[in-house]
Amino acid sequence: MRVHVVEDDAGVSDSLALILRNIGHTVVSHRDAESLFKGPLPTAPDAVIVDLSLPGIPGAQLVRWLLNLAAPPRVVVITGQSQGFIDHQLRGLVPDGVMRKPLDVDAIARVLPPL
Amino acid sequence: MKDFAPTSDAPHPPTVSEARLLSVLDTAADGIIVIDEHARILIFNKACEKMFGVTTAEAVGQNVKLVMPTDYARQHDAYVGSYIRTGVKKIIGIGREVQGRHADGTVFPLELSVGEAATPDGRQFIGILRDLRPRKESEQRLADLQSELVHLARVSAIDEMGAAIAHELNQPLTALMLYLQAIRRAHSRGIDIVTVVGDILDKAANEAERAGHIIQRMRQFVEKRDPERHVRPLDPLIDEAIDLTLLGQRHRIRIDRQTGENLPPVSVDPVQIQQIVVNLVRNAIEAAAGVPDPAIEIRTRASDGSVRLEVQDNGPGIAPEALSKLFEAFASSKRRGMGLGLAISRTIAQNHGGDLLVDPGGNGRGACFTLVLPAASMPDEVG
Ligand SMILES: Nc1ncnc2c1ncn2[C@@H]1O[C@H](COP(=O)(O)OP(=O)(O)OP(=O)(O)O)[C@@H](O)[C@H]1O
Ligand SMILES: [Mg+2]
Numbered sequence: 107m108r109v110h111v112v113e114d115d116a117g118v119s120d121s122l123a124l125i126l127r128n129i130g131h132t133v134v135s136h137r138d139a140e141s142l143f144k145g146p147l148p149t150a151p152d153a154v155i156v157d158l159s160l161p162g163i164p165g166a167q168l169v170r171w172l173l174n175l176a177a178p179p180r181v182v183v184i185t186g187q188s189q190g191f192i193d194h195q196l197r198g199l200v201p202d203g204v205m206r207k208p209l210d211v212d213a214i215a216r217v218l219p220p221l
Numbered sequence: 222m223k224d225f226a227p228t229s230d231a232p233h234p235p236t237v238s239e240a241r242l243l244s245v246l247d248t249a250a251d252g253i254i255v256i257d258e259h260a261r262i263l264i265f266n267k268a269c270e271k272m273f274g275v276t277t278a279e280a281v282g283q284n285v286k287l288v289m290p291t292d293y294a295r296q297h298d299a300y301v302g303s304y305i306r307t308g309v310k311k312i313i314g315i316g317r318e319v320q321g322r323h324a325d326g327t328v329f330p331l332e333l334s335v336g337e338a339a340t341p342d343g344r345q346f347i348g349i350l351r352d353l354r355p356r357k358e359s360e361q362r363l364a365d366l367q368s369e370l371v372h373l374a375r376v377s378a379i380d381e382m383g384a385a386i387a388h389e390l391n392q393p394l395t396a397l398m399l400y401l402q403a404i405r406r407a408h409s410r411g412i413d414i415v416t417v418v419g420d421i422l423d424k425a426a427n428e429a430e431r432a433g434h435i436i437q438r439m440r441q442f443v444e445k446r447d448p449e450r451h452v453r454p455l456d457p458l459i460d461e462a463i464d465l466t467l468l469g470q471r472h473r474i475r476i477d478r479q480t481g482e483n484l485p486p487v488s489v490d491p492v493q494i495q496q497i498v499v500n501l502v503r504n505a506i507e508a509a510a511g512v513p514d515p516a517i518e519i520r521t522r523a524s525d526g527s528v529r530l531e532v533q534d535n536g537p538g539i540a541p542e543a544l545s546k547l548f549e550a551f552a553s554s555k556r557r558g559m560g561l562g563l564a565i566s567r568t569i570a571q572n573h574g575g576d577l578l579v580d581p582g583g584n585g586r587g588a589c590f591t592l593v594l595p596a597a598s599m600p601d602e603v604g
Contacts, residue, residue: 114473117428123400124421128406161473164581166278186391207391211402 108132113157130221139163153180166195252350274324289324360383389468392431400425452597462498481522500562501532508536533589538582
C-alpha cells in the first residue's frame with residue numbers, strides 16, 4: 107500500500123517511514139499539507155497519515171478535505187495532544203484511525219495491516 | 222588650653238534645666254548621644270539604652286567607642302581628632318549609615334546624623350541614631366518575596382505549558398520507539414540489516430538526546446536559583462526562550478525573527494531574561510490566535526547604550542482602558558491568565574537597570590512590547 111505521511115517533525119517522520127517500509131508499505135513523506143497538495147493526489151486504496159499539529163494548514167482541515175474527495179484514501183490521524191484537543195479538532199470528522207503518540211509498530215500494523 | 226573647660230571624669234549632678242532636657246530626650250524615639258571633644262559620652266538617652274543594651278549610668282563618662290564595633294572604634298578617635306584639627310567634615314551635618322554594637326556583641330546598621338554645638342564647656346557633638354534593622358528586614362523580605370514570585374510565575378508558566386510539553390516529549394519518544402522496533406523486527410526475521418543498523422542506532426540516540434534536552438531546558442527554567450549576573454550576548458538567550466515557548470504551543474505560528482548586527486552583550490540573569498521572552502511571546506501568540514494569519518515578529522537591535530528586544534504581534538492590540546493597569550499584577554483578560562506575566566517581566570527588566578515598554582497598537586495594529594537592557598561594559602573595562 108502507498109502511505110503518505112504528513113508530519114513536520116523530522117524524527118517522527120523518518121522513523122515512521124522506516125517502520126512502514128519495514129512492514130511492506132511504500133512511503134511518501136510530506137512536511138506539511140501544502141507540499142502534499144503539490145504532488146499527485148492520494149486516492150483509494152492509498153493511505154494518508156496526518157499529524158494534527160501541522161504548520162500552516164491545520165491537520166484537521168487536511169483530514170476534512172481528504173475525506174471529502176470522490177475516492178477518499180484511508181485517513182489515519184496521529185497526535186500527541188490530549189483527548190479534549192483531538193475531539194475539538196475532529197468535530198464531526200471520522201477518520202479511519204486515530205493513533206496517539208508515542209506510536210508503536212503494533213498500533214500502526216493494526217490500522218495499516220502489513221502486506 | 223583655655224578654650225577647653227577642664228573635664229572631670231565623674232559627671233557633675235544635672236542642674237534643673239538639664240534635668241528637664243534629659244527627660245525630653247528620654248521621650249525621643251531616636252537614640253541621642255552627646256559627646257565632648259574627647260569623644261566622652263555626656264548624654265545617653267533611654268532609646269540608646271535599649272538600642273545598645275547599656276544603661277545611661279554605665280555609658281556616661283565613657284568613650285563613645287563603647288557602642289561601636291572594634292574596627293570603627295579604632296578610626297573614631299582619628300576622625301574626631303582630624304576634624305578638630307582640620308575642620309574637614311566627614312559626617313557632621315551629612316548623616317549616613319554606620320554600624321553600632323550592642324552590649325551582647327551584635328553589630329547592626331544605624332543611621333547617624335551628627336550636629337555640633339559650641340558650649341561654654343567646649344565643643345559638643347550631638348548624634349541622633351536610628352536603628353536600621355527593621356527597615357533592612359522589610360527590604361530583605363520584599364526582595365525575598367519578589368524572587369519567590371518570580372519563581373512561582375515561572376512554575377505556573379510551565380504548568381500551563383505542561384500538557385503541551387508532554388506532547389513535545391512524545392515526538393522523540395515515538396521516533397525512538399519506532400527506530401528500535403524497526404531493528405527488532407528486522408533482527409527477528411533474520412533480515413540482514415548490518416549496513417543500516419549503525420545509522421538507525423545513531424538516529425535513535427539523537428532522539429533520546431532530544432528528549433533529554435527538553436527535560437533539561439524545563440528544569441533549568443523551573444529550578445529555583447539565586448539571581449545571577451553574566452555578561453552574555455542576548456540573541457542566543459532569546460532564541461532558546463522562543464524554542465521553549467513554542468514547545469508549549471499546540472498550533473504552529475509564523476515567527477519572523479530578525480537579529481540586529483553588532484549587538485553589545487548584556488549583563489543579565491539568563492533564566493530571568495528568558496522568562497521575560499517566554500511571557501512576551503506567549504502573550505503575543507495568545508493575542509494573535511484569533512486572527513486569520515497569526516504572525517509574530519521578534520527583533521533585536523542596538524540603540525545608544527542599550528540593547529532592545531521587540532516582540533510585535535498582529536493581534537487586536539491593547540484596549541485603551543486596559544492600558545493603565547497592563548503592568549499590574551492580576552490584571553488579566555484571559556480565562557486562565559494569572560495576569561502576572563507582564564508585572565513580573567517589568568520587575569525583572571527594572572532590576573536589570575532596564576525597562577519594559579509597550580506600544581499598544583489597536584485599529585488593525587497588534588501590540589509591540591520592547592524590552593530595553595543596558596549594554597554591558599566590556600569585561601576588561603570592569604573594575
Ligand atoms: N500582545 C498583546 N496583545 C494584546 N493584549 C495583550 C498582549 N499582551 C498582554 N495583553 C493583555 O495584558 C493582560 C496582562 O498580560 P499578562 O501577561 O500580565 O497576564 P496574562 O497573560 O493574562 O496571564 P499570565 O501571563 O499570568 O498567564 C492580558 O490579559 C491581555 O489582556
Ligand atoms: Mg501572559
